[in-house]
Amino acid sequence: MILLWIRRDLRCFDNPALMNAVANGCRYALFISTPQQWDLHHEAPIKLDFIRRHLLQLEQHLTEYGIKLIHLTSTDFTAQSELLIRFCREHHIHRVLANSEPEFNEQQRDKAMLSSGLDIEFYDCDVIAPRGRVLNQSGEMFKVFTPFKKAWLKHVREFGVECTGRPQHKSKALSSLCCDFTGGGDPLPSLIKSSSLSASWPLADEVMEKVIPNFLSAKVNDYEERRDFPGIKATSGLSPYLAIGALSPRTLYQQLMARYPLLIEDVNHPAFCWLNELIWRDFYKHLLFHYPRLSKQTPFLQKYAQTLWPGKQKEFDAWSKGKTGYPLVDAAMRQLINTGWMHNRLRMVVASFLTKHLLVDWRKGEQFFMSHLIDGDLSANNGGWQWAASTGCDAQPYFRVFNPILQSQKFDPNGDFIRKYLPELNDIPTKYIHFPHDYMEKHGVSDIYWPPVVEHKTARLRAIAFYKG
Incomplete structure (x- = not known):
């Protein structure tokens, strides 16, 4: 017998x-939940709910191929491995098929399973260009994005992009087969309590049928001009589906082409x-493959490994609660807390604010994001935070400190996004919405919004001096 091991490939x-x-x-097919491991990895409840919903969808699709999906529960990856090996022995399964996962803990788990003697075959399908195939002339991974992109384009032009499509349906569905598996497993909804946290996000089937065609026909040509404005729905919104493997990046590439x-x-x-954003996604996945230490909360630039970040807990708390006194930062954090998602431009703004204005360790922000994001993905989240903190590969220079007021004026000029998530500022005139403190003090309404935790110019100079040291 052959077993299909479902992991982060819910499609x-x-x-x-x-x-x-x-x-x-x-x-x-077998899916093994690991609640304790998810906790260690700071997986967000909304993301787990999203996984649950797509597992239920996948269960229905697998019946069309005559495959029964079984759900079992363990604790962490070690227990998961032991459970899978025991399951295979008890049910005389001689071969396991699975798609690979590049993160360090997942790789260690898979290597241990291979060394156990289990016949398991892994396939790569979470990147467009295969990991280990886009290298510089010295045969090493690129450390800057632009030359990586050039090599990536050259590779794709030369070798194309393999996309396996969808299997042909079996002539007989599962309901007409005689199933001999006696261990029923756990009901899939027990993966996490059915809380409908992710209910506002359609399932991948609908996204494939409606959302992607609409984006490619009506929005992608304006993407560059509109993508940075959080008050406009101009991005694809596909990152949550890529994060759990409900959509394939290779499929998106082929549909775009x-x-x-x-x-x-x-x-x-x-x-x-x-397309450049999809290449950035590949870049961070490839980095994780070539530099496993990135999975261990280690900065890419080793000179920052022993950095003692002076940021205070109370300042981190103000940031995490959306109470910094900078409207765009606070509105962005409210969006994250209330919806489980944050616009990409705002991710850069709030990450820069935490690491540069407040000098808080970027790893605290990285974990906070993972514990709230529906699209939490280690490679992209780590890459983004290290980019903002100037500790990463091809990161922004340490002396570049986003001005949250100017960012607000440029990308939310009318304050529409701010007012959506900070309704207490609804009556503030647009001219003052980006930093309303002088206006509120002048009109005696300073109690409706909290004071700024730091002054921008002072914080900027402090950050530059800190990084120089």
Whole structure:
């Protein structure tokens, strides 16, 4: 018997492990929950709910291939490995098929399982260009994004992008098969309490059918001009689906290229800006593969490894609660806390504010994001935070400190986003909405909003001096 091990690949389209499982007559798939491991990795409740909903969808799809999905529960990766090995022995399974996961703990788990003697085959399907194939002339991973992008484009032009499509349906669905598995497993909804935390996000089937075609036809050409304005719904909104493997990046690439066949040759095309974001995603995935220490909360630039960050807990608390006194920062944090998502421009703004204005260790922000984000992904989250903190690969220079007031004036000029998440500022005139303190004091309404935790110019000079030291 062959077993399909479901991990972070909750889809049927471009799922090489599933494709090979169907081709080899697989009849059982297994998903093993690891609540304690999720806690260690700071997985957000809304993300776990999103996984639960897609597992239920996947369960229905697998029946079309004559495959029964079984759900078991362990604690951490060690217990998960032991449970899988025991399950295979008890049910005479001689081969396991799974898609790879690049993070350090996941790689250690998989290596241990291979050394146990279990016949397990892994496939890569979470990046567009295969990891280990985009290298510099010395055969090493790039440390700057732009040359990586050039090599990435060269590789894709030369070798193309493999996308396995969707398996053909079996002539007989599961309901007509005689299933001989006797251990029923846990009900899938027990993965996490059904709280509908992610209910506002449609399932991937609807996204494939409606959202992606609409984005590629109506929004992608304006993406570069509109993507930085949080008050406009101009981004694709696909990151949560990529994070749990409900969508394949290779599928997105192929759909983009089907609409714009010459895009790979024309970096000046308006739609290339969105492809560039997919390449950034690959960049961070490749970095994680080549530098496993990034999974261990270690800065890419080793000179910052022993840095003692002087930021205070009370300042971190003000930031995490959206009470810094800078409206754009506070509105962004409210968006994260209330919805489980944050606009990408705002992620840069609030990360810069925490690490530069408040000099708080970037790892605290990274963990806070992971514990709230529906699209929490270690490689992208780590890469983004280290970029903002100037400790990462191809990060912003340490002397670049975002001015949250100017960012607000530029990207939320009318204060629409601010007012949405900070209704207490509804009556503040637009001219003062980006930093309302002088106006409030003048009109005797300073009690409606909290004072700034730091003064921008002072904080900027302090940050530059700190990094120089």
